[in-house]
Amino acid sequence: RKEVEQDPGPFNVPEGATVAFNCTYSNSASQSFFWYRQDCRKEPKLLMSVYSSGNEDGRFTAQLNRASQYISLLIRDSKLSDSATYLCVVNLYSGGGADGLTFGKGTHLIIQP
Amino acid sequence: ETGVTQSPTHLIKTRGQQVTLRCSSQSGHNTVSWYQQALGQGPQFIFQYYREEENGRGNFPPRFSGLQFPNYSSELNVNALELDDSALYLCASSRTGWTEAFFGQGTRLTVV
Numbered sequence: 096r097k098e099v100e101q102d103p104g105p106f107n108v109p110e111g112a113t114v115a116f117n118c119t120y121s122n123s124a125s126q127s128f129f130w131y132r133q134d135c136r137k138e139p140k141l142l143m144s145v146y147s148s149g150n151e152d153g154r155f156t157a158q159l160n161r162a163s164q165y166i167s168l169l170i171r172d173s174k175l176s177d178s179a180t181y182l183c184v185v186n187l188y189s190g191g192g193a194d195g196l197t198f199g200k201g202t203h204l205i206i207q208p
Numbered sequence: 209e210t211g212v213t214q215s216p217t218h219l220i221k222t223r224g225q226q227v228t229l230r231c232s233s234q235s236g237h238n239t240v241s242w243y244q245q246a247l248g249q250g251p252q253f254i255f256q257y258y259r260e261e262e263n264g265r266g267n268f269p270p271r272f273s274g275l276q277f278p279n280y281s282s283e284l285n286v287n288a289l290e291l292d293d294s295a296l297y298l299c300a301s302s303r304t305g306w307t308e309a310f311f312g313q314g315t316r317l318t319v320v
Contacts, residue, residue: 195253
């Protein structure tokens with residue numbers, strides 16, 4: 096079983112629509128959770144951290160369900176500029192040493208005019 | 209801009225050669241991690257440095273090695289290059305090992 100699983104897509108969504116991505120992770124000891132965005136041939140950029148209480152940043156809402164080991168990202172009123180690959184990221188960090196960030200393969204989003 | 213810079217941006221090497229990639233971390237960040245991203249895949253953790261010592265390593269062979277300097281900048285060295293080492297190499301800096309990490313623009317390595 097992969098450590099972080101995402102639907103690779105592509106998701107083709109009309110401009111202005113709402114789109115949701117999901118991600119599951121296998122290690123229940125995971126400590127930190129993030130969504131990163133990556134444009135073609137560029138570096139990943141931090142979109143937002145994900146907390147159990149849920150958090151919102153403008154049009155973006157992220158949610159964490161530790162019991163189900165499930166992370167979600169909701170994008171409202173999607174813009175053409177939201178077209179990118181969205182990477183679900185988990186940090187195990189056992190405290191005895193670093194395990195680095197574990198990335199999913201990413202979900203490819205295409206916003207259509 | 210994240211303040212994390214990597215050099216060079218592109219590199220072509222021959223199989224069997226050695227390569228050194230460099231990274232300057234963001235001001236105030238003392239932790240640096242390196243990742244390898246093959247085409248169509250998510251980045252894979254190579255190792256992490258904290259206070260000039262490696263404090264975590266992913267599933268990469270010993271021919272991948274690194275250094276961190278007193279100013280928290282870092283190097284990734286790869287010996288005996290193989291064709292499968294062709295990838296985007298990303299450096300990330302963070303304040304601690306578990307907080308948000310910010311990536312440099314990457315070095316695209318091609319091994320021929």
